[in-house]
Amino acid sequence: MTLILNGDSCKKQLMHHFDHLSDEDLAQKSLEDVAFFEELMRRYEQKLMRYILRISHFCPQTAEEILQDVFLKVWKNINNFDASVKFSSWIYRITHNETISLFRKFRARGEDQKMNLDEELFLPSKVDFIQDLDQEFSAQKIHQILDLMKSKYREVLVLKFLEEKSYEEISDILQKPDGTVATLINRAKEQFRELASRHNISFS
Numbered sequence: 795m796t797l798i799l800n801g802d803s804c805k806k807q808l809m810h811h812f813d814h815l816s817d818e819d820l821a822q823k824s825l826e827d828v829a830f831f832e833e834l835m836r837r838y839e840q841k842l843m844r845y846i847l848r849i850s851h852f853c854p855q856t857a858e859e860i861l862q863d864v865f866l867k868v869w870k871n872i873n874n875f876d877a878s879v880k881f882s883s884w885i886y887r888i889t890h891n892e893t894i895s896l897f898r899k900f901r902a903r904g905e906d907q908k909m910n911l912d913e914e915l916f917l918p919s920k921v922d923f924i925q926d927l928d929q930e931f932s933a934q935k936i937h938q939i940l941d942l943m944k945s946k947y948r949e950v951l952v953l954k955f956l957e958e959k960s961y962e963e964i965s966d967i968l969q970k971p972d973g974t975v976a977t978l979i980n981r982a983k984e985q986f987r988e989l990a991s992r993h994n995i996s997f998s
Contacts, residue, residue, distance in 0.1 A: 818877050820881075852893075886953075886959070961975050
């Protein structure tokens, strides 16, 4: 990250406390010392970068710009964070909105950006409905299928199976009712299977 925030006053003294603090605690304490916010950035930088790349066609450079905008927006609104909500849901929702907003702007202008694919980003961890894909095709084919899917389906699959978010978290991130999220996931699975079939990827 190139985003720089001043405030090393007590950073070293606080380092050993960070591991014992939740994201929600760090968010609240960020109002007292920027070092706590820097720890939040450290925790979420790679996760959010991966998420941006997974749900968009942006190159890493554009994704990096989105990420900086996300952290700036989070910093500006940290005093409005509701501690009764999971911080991860809150920051993922901001990231989702920033990414989709820019994606729509590029699409409206007719610009087609393609990211340079790092296939390891798309290797599934606990993806029950694509566990049986041939390993030699997994990364390449999963990316190709996700890339062909409607954005609303791609987003929920990424959140549920690659980011391993709960239904409640996805509901918070996408601002949709739990029932709608469940329906989207089921339909997304169906579309994934249909596209996999077209690309001759078989399920056992």
